[in-house]
Amino acid sequence: MRSERRAGRRSLPVRQARLATTAVAAAVATATVLGACGGGGGTAEAGGATAPATVPELTDEPLTLSFIWFEWPPAQALEDFANAEYTKERPNVTVEVNTVPNANWHDAMFTQFAARQTDFDIAILDSQHIGEAVTNGNIVELTEFIEGNIETDAFDPYLLAAYGQYPQAETGKRDESASMYGLPLLGDTWTMIYRKDLIGDEPPQSWDEMIAVAEQCQADNPGVSGLAFHQANGSDAAAVTYNTVNGLYGGNLWDAASRQIDGVLNDEAGHRAMDVLVNEMKPLTAAGSGNWFIDEVNAAVAQGKACIAFNWIAASGGLLDPEQSTLGATREEILDTLGFATLPTQETDLVPLGGMGMHVSAYAAAEHQAEALNFMKWFLQEDTQKKWAAAGGVPSRTDALESPEFLEAGPFNQVYADSVSRMRDMWNVPEYARLVDIENTSVNAALNGAMDPREALDTIAVEQQQILDSSGSGGL
Structure with missing residues (x-):
């Protein structure tokens, strides 16, 4: 069944705008979801959703947690890793990483964002996509959630800033008073x-x-x-x-x-x-x-x-x-x-700073947003990050970057560890x-x-x- 599901979604089509009646229904559903997630707005102009300080109650019913990314080896690696490791903690959850060609990646996400309805729960955004998503209210603000659930001191401050902060910080720095809208998934250079x-x-x-x-x-x-x-x-x-x-x-x-x-x-x-x-x-x-x-x-x-x-x-x-x-x-x-x-x-x-962060869709159903927050909390723990490194991922936690699990997993991993302090991003x-x-x-x-x-x-x-x-x- 897994291979059949993957074969059926290797090329995820860009979602077209909904009919007016569907858009109205989506708006009602979105309002309900935002209320469940704390409501309000991460940015006053955008009216974006704000995540609660703790992970909401999780469902015991079968649930598919869906990501969207572009077609390259880390996408398959993430799906395989999550279904091998996260399901030990959450056996009712299946993780799917839907992919599109790299050239279509931005539009595949933002076409759905514009329709205010997404078939993904977690958008994997380039660091430069964050501003557009925040100002349009497309992703959930995570500031309070991160403060209570993520060991921020375990990360290079600039990696947290690059993959989640908006407005962005000066290269190499993080503004701890700024709002956060994402968390690191994959580091790269x-x-x-x-x-x-x-x-x-x-x-x-x-x-x-x-x-x-x-x-x-x-x-x-x-x-x-x-x-x-x-x-x-x-x-x-x-x-x-x-x-x-x-x-x-x-x-x-x-x-x-x-x-x-x-x-x-x-x-x-x-x-x-x-x-x-x-x-x-x-x-x-x-x-x-x-x-x-x-x-x-x-x-x-x-x-x-x-x-x-x-x-x-x-x-x-x-x-x-x-x-x-x-x-x-x-x-x-x-x-x-x-x-x-x-x-x-x-x-x-x-x-160049590469890599991407994880961002919760403001239009995902409440139980899916809760699962997304739980996944992020689990994914960024020290033992999980070391396992991700051993599986071929590029972690962002400093202890994982300096671990044998990462440094011995590939001849280029030391290159990444040595490059973190040298990174510069775009606008x-x-x-x-x-x-x-x-x-x-x-x-x-x-x-x-x-x-x-x-x-x-x-x-x-x-x-x-x-x-x-x-x-x-x-x-x-």
Whole structure:
């Protein structure tokens, strides 16, 4: 039965807006649910729901706790882990992690949010989605619940802020007086993947050195590209790549206090970063790589076609599977060939913050909201986080990050632990989806030769500034 259920929901369709009569019924149901969950509003303007200080009484009836995420290995890992471990505590509960293609992820959630009715109980949001969900009243405020049920001192403060706080904090910090709307599910950042047999055991230490090493490796190994990285015009692929290079060369995405992008993003450091990306890094990539994202980069590494690559740690586990790799017949043989390291530094040591948090849908039924709160409380306990780490997850509790269960589970896990203090996020504002679409489009165009890189960055800055100036909303 489990396999049949999964086969039937591998591609979750985006829910269309309901008929007016259904919308009225949903509104009545929502009002009832919000009352059961404490009612009121996490934000006065949005009228969002607020979770109670303790987990409400749970049902003993069969219940399916439903998540929504995008299609990648951690989604299946979460479902398998929850049904193996959470059901020991709650045998009447089945956990389902419904998935959509990454490019459809935002719209699949927010189309349902707009209809004020969701077929998921827990939305797994990118950190930058939080502002939009909060201002629209789509997710439940968890501030009081977290204070009474979560050991906040056990987490790096910035991870709590990045995956749950709104308005967002300055990079690396948390504002303990701010409201919380989510909790960490999966931490992540980029790892540098390199061919030890081609460039040696010691990874490059600076970005400039990395480019030089990749260029030499490509020249010495016909048919192998020097670099493989995300370039696609979809999700946040090309934008994250540019933002990473921007940060390493000393650039800034904006001035959050003044909400100024034009003149900040496209200053001297920003243009230098775009020049490095387009004119130094792009020539070292394979033909046809202009639309590559996670899977394509992994395929290039696994097939031995890249000297150095960059990918999200949580998506890198398959690289060690001999059935997916041409680099060795065993995990050990593959690890003799591949190395994993933190990103090289340059003017700074910044790395991209990845990962996602768990957020309770304001439109889920009361018993489902209660189960979601109970799941979060259970999931973030020390023993659960260590089991999640051993199962292939990337935990956010410091004790789990420093545990043998995590550090010995994969060769890239130490990379994540060493990268937490270096992380920088994007703009965490309700306008995020429009901002990232602008950036993806123009960065991808510059990488593919359709725009001059200087023109592309100036276009991004001007168009993003217009979005912020026209909206006038707050939040960092």
